[in-house]
Amino acid sequence: MADYRKQGDVAVLHANNPPVNALSYHVRQGLYDGIEAAEKDPSVKCIVICGKGKTFPVGADIREFASGSAKKFPNLIEVCDKIEACTKPVVAAIHGFALGGGLEISLGCHYRIGGTSCKVGFPEVNIGVLPGAGGTQRLPRVIGLKPSLDIITSGCHVGAKEALKLGILDKIVQGDVVTEGIKFAKSVQNQPLHGRRVSTMAVPDVSQANALCNSAMAEVKRKSSGLLAPVACVKSLRVAAQTPYKDGIKIESALMLQLMTSGQAKALQYAFFAERLASKWQVPGGASHATVTPRPVKSCAVVGGGYMGSGIVMCILNAGLPCILVEANQKFLDRGIKMIQGLYAGSVKLGKMSEQDAKKTLSLLKPTLRYEDLKDVDVVIEAVFEDMKLKQEVFGKLDKVCKKDALLCSNTSTLNIDKIASATRRPDRVMGMHFFAPAYYMKLLENIRGAETSPQTVATVTQLSVKIGKVPVLVGNCHGFVGNRMMAPYTTEAQRLLEEGAYPHQVDQVIEEFGIPIGPLKVGDLTGLDVSWKITREVSRMLGLDHTKREDVEPFGLYFPVRNALYEKGRLGRKTGAGFYKYEKAGSKVAIPDPLVMDIIDHHCREEGIDRRRIPPQEIYERCLYSLINEGFKTLEEGIAARPEDVDIIWLLGYGWPRYTGGPMHFASQIGLRRLYGRIEYYHNKYPDRDHWTPSRLLKTLSQQEHPVPLAQWGQFASTTSRL
Numbered sequence: 247m248a249d250y251r252k253q254g255d256v257a258v259l260h261a262n263n264p265p266v267n268a269l270s271y272h273v274r275q276g277l278y279d280g281i282e283a284a285e286k287d288p289s290v291k292c293i294v295i296c297g298k299g300k301t302f303p304v305g306a307d308i309r310e311f312a313s314g315s316a317k318k319f320p321n322l323i324e325v326c327d328k329i330e331a332c333t334k335p336v337v338a339a340i341h342g343f344a345l346g347g348g349l350e351i352s353l354g355c356h357y358r359i360g361g362t363s364c365k366v367g368f369p370e371v372n373i374g375v376l377p378g379a380g381g382t383q384r385l386p387r388v389i390g391l392k393p394s395l396d397i398i399t400s401g402c403h404v405g406a407k408e409a410l411k412l413g414i415l416d417k418i419v420q421g422d423v424v425t426e427g428i429k430f431a432k433s434v435q436n437q438p439l440h441g442r443r444v445s446t447m448a449v450p451d452v453s454q455a456n457a458l459c460n461s462a463m464a465e466v467k468r469k470s471s472g473l474l475a476p477v478a479c480v481k482s483l484r485v486a487a488q489t490p491y492k493d494g495i496k497i498e499s500a501l502m503l504q505l506m507t508s509g510q511a512k513a514l515q516y517a518f519f520a521e522r523l524a525s526k527w528q529v530p531g532g533a534s535h536a537t538v539t540p541r542p543v544k545s546c547a548v549v550g551g552g553y554m555g556s557g558i559v560m561c562i563l564n565a566g567l568p569c570i571l572v573e574a575n576q577k578f579l580d581r582g583i584k585m586i587q588g589l590y591a592g593s594v595k596l597g598k599m600s601e602q603d604a605k606k607t608l609s610l611l612k613p614t615l616r617y618e619d620l621k622d623v624d625v626v627i628e629a630v631f632e633d634m635k636l637k638q639e640v641f642g643k644l645d646k647v648c649k650k651d652a653l654l655c656s657n658t659s660t661l662n663i664d665k666i667a668s669a670t671r672r673p674d675r676v677m678g679m680h681f682f683a684p685a686y687y688m689k690l691l692e693n694i695r696g697a698e699t700s701p702q703t704v705a706t707v708t709q710l711s712v713k714i715g716k717v718p719v720l721v722g723n724c725h726g727f728v729g730n731r732m733m734a735p736y737t738t739e740a741q742r743l744l745e746e747g748a749y750p751h752q753v754d755q756v757i758e759e760f761g762i763p764i765g766p767l768k769v770g771d772l773t774g775l776d777v778s779w780k781i782t783r784e785v786s787r788m789l790g791l792d793h794t795k796r797e798d799v800e801p802f803g804l805y806f807p808v809r810n811a812l813y814e815k816g817r818l819g820r821k822t823g824a825g826f827y828k829y830e831k832a833g834s835k836v837a838i839p840d841p842l843v844m845d846i847i848d849h850h851c852r853e854e855g856i857d858r859r860r861i862p863p864q865e866i867y868e869r870c871l872y873s874l875i876n877e878g879f880k881t882l883e884e885g886i887a888a889r890p891e892d893v894d895i896i897w898l899l900g901y902g903w904p905r906y907t908g909g910p911m912h913f914a915s916q917i918g919l920r921r922l923y924g925r926i927e928y929y930h931n932k933y934p935d936r937d938h939w940t941p942s943r944l945l946k947t948l949s950q951q952e953h954p955v956p957l958a959q960w961g962q963f964a965s966t967t968s969r970l
């Protein structure tokens with residue numbers, strides 16, 4: 247709703263829909279009615295529109311897009327037009343954010359003032375739509391086409407100073423923005439409105455419209471290949487330059503409708519809410535984010551200053567928390583410090599941080615070689631080499647020196663968290679925190695709950711994760727957890743395809759065309775074939791197998807003859823300038839298909855008596871992606887992942903899965919579970935020896951329902967299909 251009050255001869259309209267004043271039906275109706283009431287009241291001379299609580303409206307209510315309420319009268323276009331047509335001056339008084347429909351409301355106003363820390367922007371591209379309440383038509387009339395193209399196609403927020411410079415804001419005010427808004431409104435109440443109604447203005451840089459739009463179109467196509475919304479934004483902005491507002495708004499609406507009905511908008515909006523759901527955990531037994539109070543965390547420590555450890559230290563320092571870095575010897579400690587200092591120096595150089603802030607942040611770091619220095623910290627994150635014996639040794643030491651209630655966490659990507667916890671006398675205060683590289687940049691944190699981890703430990707680690715800028719997803723304990731476990735069948739299939747008829751570039755091309763930025767074999771080269779070779783050896787060892795014996799490892803999906811042949815030839819990937827591809831030189835990024843690799847593959851097939859065949863792209867696509875999705879369903883049926891949304895967020899934020907498909911689980915729902923199950927069963931019959939093709943029971947059950955089960959209800963079927 248919107249609250250209407252009068253202060254003298256000023257009508258003040260407060261959008262009131264906590265927490266972010268999204269412009270749902272009742273808010274729109276309240277604003278529309280408020281303008282009408284103020285217009286009719288002769289004692290009102292001017293009007294101020296503002297937001298209750300922490301922000302101005304941040305946009306349309308995204309949930310209403312699916313329900314259809316967004317179209318109900320008055321829709322946002324009608325509200326904006328009503329405001330603009332008002333015969334009394336209307337001032338938008340912005341604090342917090344004015345985003346999307348919120349900014350459109352303010353562009354409908356005759357004046358805009360903002361607090362010093364306010365931000366404006368059109369983030370619609372992030373949810374697959376465009377500023378469809380006149381945003382693409384009004385913004386360029388105020389600030390010109392060039393900056394409008396930048397703002398609308400990027401979805402970036404614009405700070406108060408920049409907004410003033412561009413002309414979005416008429417004034418920046420100190421203090422209470424509503425009080426200032428009232429003062430401002432009074433100062434303009436007798437000014438003529440002619441020239442203040444944005445829809446009647448001309449686009450200032452109209453003469454350059456074609457050149458600007460052509461170059462923006464090329465740029466969005468290059469940057470966001472496959473995304474529909476940025477392309478529609480450029481089209482709509484071009485219209486603003488060429489057409490009067492009344493016609494432009496119709497074309498904008500038509501483009502909006504096209505986007506709204508695209509699968510991309512649905513998937514991106516799903517991802518928006520899934521990301522916000524991630525930190526709302528619940529564990530079997532009922533404890534949840536809503537019922538458990540986290541312990542305060544005032545200081546942290548990181549054990550291990552390698553690439554991951556240093557990145558983790560930076561996340562902690564950036565959050566303003568003191569952090570101790572422990573290393574095994576001075577050489578490693580110096581290397582870690584140097585890496586951290588170098589990264590901050592880089593940020594200063596790029597203008598992302600002031601020298602003073604970098605210095606202040608670095609002053610929170612305390613390097614040491616002594617575990618005893620950790621005796622008072624609240625949370626320790628271990629980031630040593632991925633080796634169970636070593637990790638257990640570290641946890642044993644930590645358990646001895648750290649205070650009783652300190653939490654001990656392991657940055658492990660695959661290892662059994664219960665086994666690590668068993669080296670301590672506090673398994674209830676042990677958790678996994680799987681960071682993704684580079685840790686200071688990647689938003690995902692896969693937090694792993696052990697069998698004995700207490701709800702309060704989960705609550706504390708979740709809160710810390712959010713504080714250090716991450717999106718935490720709570721998962722259960724199994725080899726590879728959710729992300730890497732799903733990765734295994736995907737990479738296995740990619741490599742098996744090489745033995746049957748495909749070459750590396752053919753596999754990668756299909757996956758990259760789907761939207762994952764780097765195909766699985768290029769990822770292999772990036773990680774290093776020696777690294778994956780060692781992992782295979784370690785996993786084989788854990789399973790009691792001899793990794794050199796095909797008959798031992800093949801049944802477990804651990805037989806990668808092409809990778810092994812390349813590894814034995816010293817082709818370790820990018821770092822040696824050769825792996826599944828060749829590179830101009832060691833360390834180069836551009837992967838070039840290598841005839842030598844094709845010869846190695848052909849030779850292997852001849853030796854093994856394999857008749858190579860042409861593998862159609864559709865088969866590459868299904869074998870890599872469907873095997874991964876099947877594994878995702880298995881993590882759900884086993885309770886390793888709590889919700890399909892969690893699986894999706896892990897893949898969207900950690901593995902480059904294209905956001906406009908919503909993630910593997912949402913994508914599965916779009917394929918149709920019956921069809922998907924059919925294809926997985928087909929491959930299971932074709933490759934019965936590959937365990938990852940055994941269809942998930944949950945998927946089977948869901949696929950057999952008479953009507954498609956909405957994704958949000960899959961969890962109800964998980965408990966009935968679980969074997970745990």
Ligand SMILES: CCC/C=C/C(=O)SCCNC(=O)CCNC(=O)[C@H](O)C(C)(C)COP(=O)([O-])OP(=O)([O-])OC[C@H]1O[C@@H](n2cnc3c(N)ncnc32)[C@H](O)[C@@H]1OP(=O)([O-])[O-]
Binds near residue numbers: 266268347377
């Ligand atoms: C024709 C139409 C044309 C117009 C199109 C548009 O305007 S399109 C829209 C263009 N605008 C956007 O895309 C802006 C999207 N919003 C944002 O970018 C951020 O919310 C923020 C930067 C405003 C605040 O960040 P923050 O970290 O402080 O807070 P937070 O992110 O955690 O959110 C708090 C709660 O509010 C919820 N919620 C938020 N927004 C919406 C919404 N629009 N709707 C519904 N709900 C929304 C959010 O789910 C969460 O709910 P929960 O989990 O507590 O139940």
